[in-house]
Amino acid sequence: xxxxxxxxxxxxxxxxxxxxxxxxxxxxxxxxxxxxxxxxxxxxxxxxxxxxxxxxxxxxxxxxxxxxxxxxxxxxxxxxxxxxxxxxxxxxxxxxxxxxxxxxxxxxxxxxxxxxxxxxxxxxxxxxxxxxxxxxxxxxxxxxxxxxxxxxxxx
Amino acid sequence: xxxxxxxxxxxxxxxxxxxxxxxxxxxxxxxxxxxxxxxxxxxxxxxxxxxxxxxxxxxxxxxxxxxxxxxxxxxxxxxxxxxxxxxxxxxxxxxxxxxxxx
Numbered sequence: 001x002x003x004x005x006x007x008x009x010x011x012x013x014x015x016x017x018x019x020x021x022x023x024x025x026x027x028x029x030x031x032x033x034x035x036x037x038x039x040x041x042x043x044x045x046x047x048x049x050x051x052x053x054x055x056x057x058x059x060x061x062x063x064x065x066x067x068x069x070x071x072x073x074x075x076x077x078x079x080x081x082x083x084x085x086x087x088x089x090x091x092x093x094x095x096x097x098x099x100x101x102x103x104x105x106x107x108x109x110x111x112x113x114x115x116x117x118x119x120x121x122x123x124x125x126x127x128x129x130x131x132x133x134x135x136x137x138x139x140x141x142x143x144x145x146x147x148x149x150x151x152x153x154x155x
Numbered sequence: 156x157x158x159x160x161x162x163x164x165x166x167x168x169x170x171x172x173x174x175x176x177x178x179x180x181x182x183x184x185x186x187x188x189x190x191x192x193x194x195x196x197x198x199x200x201x202x203x204x205x206x207x208x209x210x211x212x213x214x215x216x217x218x219x220x221x222x223x224x225x226x227x228x229x230x231x232x233x234x235x236x237x238x239x240x241x242x243x244x245x246x247x248x249x250x251x252x253x254x255x256x257x
Contacts, residue, residue: 036200041217078221096219100184104219107228112211114169114229120221122182 041103046095049103050132053093056139059132062087065142067131076123076148085115085142087135092117098127123148159252163238170232170256172204174240175225182218198245199224205239206232232256 040052047057068082083092092115093106104121115133123129123146130143160175176199183196202214202224211230232238234256241251 037215041215080225082227099219101217101219103217105214105216107215108213110211110230112206112209112231114231116227116229117212117214118225118227120225122219122221 037106040106041101043103044101046097046102046130049095049101050093050139053103053106054091054132054134054139059130059139059141062133062140062142065131065133065140067129067142067144069129069144069146071145072147072149073123074149076125076150078120079123079129079146079148080118080120081129082118083116083131083133083142085131085133085135085140087115087133087140089113089115090134090137093132093134094119094121095130095132096121096123096127097130099124159240159242159250161238161240161252161254163232163236163254163256165232165234165236165256168231168233169229170206170236170238171227171229172238172240173225173227174204174252175223176202176240176242176250177223178242178244180216180218180220180222180224184218196245199242200245202226202240202242204228204230205241206230206236208237208239 037053040049043049043052050057064087065085073079089109091108094104095102096104107117126147128143128145130141133140163170163172178199179197181194181197185194187194198218199216203210204212212228236256239251239253243249
């Protein structure tokens with residue numbers, strides 16, 4: 001009996017770092033397993049970043065993806081971007097084509113999630129903002145040009 | 156690190172969640188204008204949005220997301236659901252916040 005208890009305690013201690021984080025709601029079990037796609041974010045090319053992230057850079061333009069963004073962004077440090085899609089999205093990625101690192105953010109969507117993401121990004125200069133949606137194992141994209149008056153990257 | 160603001164509203168079985176996270180989101184390429192030293196990268200890498208303890212959306216970010224990130228997402232849910240937003244940054248710091256869907 002006492003041996004079993006000892007073993008149990010050991011097991012608890014070993015798993016405690018992750019266990020505490022999970023029970024505190026800081027990290028979901030999925031988040032612990034999923035790896036941060038560091039190389040994709042560091043890649044300087046749009047195609048390279050998409051290859052690293054999604055395994056392909058072959059995107060088909062889709063009318064079912066809407067990218068809402070201002071025509072002219074006076075301040076490149078804060079550019080509001082909203083991506084909406086009627087496609088059943090597995091992931092939605094936001095790419096600012098002319099940024100030093102074009103991949104800005106990517107969202108993994110479960111079945112419960114609607115095809116909608118809105119956030120604010122930095123843009124170095126005028127460029128297309130592309131939304132890449134993974135749906136049914138294929139990649140679809142939509143984009144919109146944003147003219148940037150004052151860049152938001154760098155000093 | 157002044158917390159996470161979360162607002163979530165349900166309509167026709169869909170929750171619209173809006174959140175604001177306090178974070179500098181340094182890219183690591185900016186220089187201090189006085190000293191010329193590069194300001195080290197410090198940004199949120201991962202954000203999870205959960206509903207009643209189950210992850211619905213996992214977001215990965217870079218320094219390309221604006222300072223004090225704003226994020227809005229939509230997912231299935233109803234009034235009274237508990238929603239959680241949690242982030243982890245590249246320095247291993249983390250924070251989470253919870254709200255009830257109204």
